[in-house]
Amino acid sequence: MKRIAIDMDEVMADTIHKSLLVFNEKFNMHVTREDLTGAKLDHLFPHLEEEFNQIYNHPDFFRDLPVMENCRETILELSEHYEIVIATAAMEVPGSFQAKYEWLKEHFEFLDDQYFVFCGNKSVIQADFLIDDNIYQLNSFKNQGILYTAEHNINEEYNVRCNDWFEIKKYFMDSLAQL
Numbered sequence: 001m002k003r004i005a006i007d008m009d010e011v012m013a014d015t016i017h018k019s020l021l022v023f024n025e026k027f028n029m030h031v032t033r034e035d036l037t038g039a040k041l042d043h044l045f046p047h048l049e050e051e052f053n054q055i056y057n058h059p060d061f062f063r064d065l066p067v068m069e070n071c072r073e074t075i076l077e078l079s080e081h082y083e084i085v086i087a088t089a090a091m092e093v094p095g096s097f098q099a100k101y102e103w104l105k106e107h108f109e110f111l112d113d114q115y116f117v118f119c120g121n122k123s124v125i126q127a128d129f130l131i132d133d134n135i136y137q138l139n140s141f142k143n144q145g146i147l148y149t150a151e152h153n154i155n156e157e158y159n160v161r162c163n164d165w166f167e168i169k170k171y172f173m174d175s176l177a178q179l
Contacts (some may be wrong), residue, residue, distance in 0.1 A: 001083050004172070005117075005127035006075070007137070008088035008100060010150040012108075013065040016041075022055050036151040043152075057095030067107050070165035076110055078172055084111055085127055089137070091120035131168060146171065 009015040019041055024031055042052045090097050097118055104116055123140040130141045131148050135156050138145035147158035162168045
């Protein structure tokens with residue numbers, strides 16, 4: 001059985017939604033998703049790096065993120081044909097581990113938590129595929145990477161890109177049909 005590694009933030013979980021809510025409330029601003037086209041929130045406001053670290057390292061920040069549309073259903077279906085590994089770069093935000101783990105257990109209870117990998121550089125992941133929104137992670141991955149479209153990577157070029165979970169499902173189900 002082939003193995004698919006899946007990133008959590010901005011692939012499974014809508015981290016931008018909560019980031020904008022917290023940021024706009026904390027700084028009395030009105031930054032929108034459209035404002036993030038081609039950039040991450042912390043790159044637009046580099047002078048607020050310490051505040052961003054505090055926001056993201058809050059023990060509950062990652063606990064109540066919305067699940068991306070059609071993500072749960074697609075992963076459930078893919079898990080019938082593929083081995084699923086969740087690979088999240090939790091080392092970048094050390095305070096996120098518990099909340100991310102609880103979020104995964106709540107929304108993806110059908111996945112084996114022995115296949116939840118909290119890492120930094122995803123080149124250490126042994127999988128046939130990696131779905132990620134981060135070009136850096138995909139470029140260091142040894143096998144087939146799939147760029148999941150997010151606001152910050154909209155201008156990036158990559159050989160395989162999926163814009164949503166419908167496209168992810170089609171990509172992998174079409175691959176099964178060719179076997």
